[in-house]
């Protein structure tokens with residue numbers, strides 16, 4: 630009988646974000662989800678009026694960076710961080726002709742590297758892979774990396790109200806049984822963490838089942854980052 634070491638066994642049973650198979654399945658599926666596109670539209674609504682520098686935490690193939698570049702043509706620099714080799718390869722290929730974009734390998738379980746300050750920090754369905762303690766320390770680092778008036782917009786997978794609703798959500802997004810890498814937190818808990826980290830104007834701007842857009846802003850009395858109605 631084939632003798633597999635424990636780690637190989639776990640990888641065979643549960644592909645991770647570092648495996649091409651999981652990345653291909655995700656990138657082929659997620660863009661077709663109407664709910665994802667609705668969440669992205671809400672994210673665009675939450676952007677500051679002007680964005681010079683944007684950081685994407687867990688950028689994957691660069692989908693959110695493309696969204697921001699499409700919505701804010703004045704962006705001078707976009708930085709994407711991820712720790713999945715196949716995702717990094719896709720993102721680098723996507724922006725190979727765009728010298729505004731840098732894609733760096735970084736494990737979000739570690740403190741953010743020094744990258745200067747940003748008008749906007751976004752994240753798409755990534756932070757829920759971190760344990761709750763790291764989620765909270767990361768929020769502190771986000772606040773430190775935002776300019777006065779800067780916005781944090783986290784399009785996230787969140788915990789549903791009951792296990793049955795959670796399973797129904799996973800079924801509807803084409804991932805029955807869920808993702809063993811998910812470490813989900815309820816929305817209210819996350820909004821509290823955002824306020825505790827120093828973000829203001831914190832709210833859940835949009836929700837569909839287990840998808841939510843959580844937004845906050847670093848204070849600047851002289852700036853009005855949110856577009857007026």
Ligand SMILES: C[S@@+](CC[C@H](N)C(=O)[O-])C[C@H]1O[C@@H](n2cnc3c(N)ncnc32)[C@H](O)[C@@H]1O
Pocket residue numbers: 646647655659686687688689690691692693710711712713716735736737738752753754755756758759
């Ligand atoms: C569901 S995908 C989302 C990708 C992309 N942000 C999007 O909106 O489609 C989750 C991403 O988080 C990344 N990720 C998970 N854990 C990470 C970690 N500890 N450090 C950096 N990236 C991580 C994965 O590699 C993957 O690209």
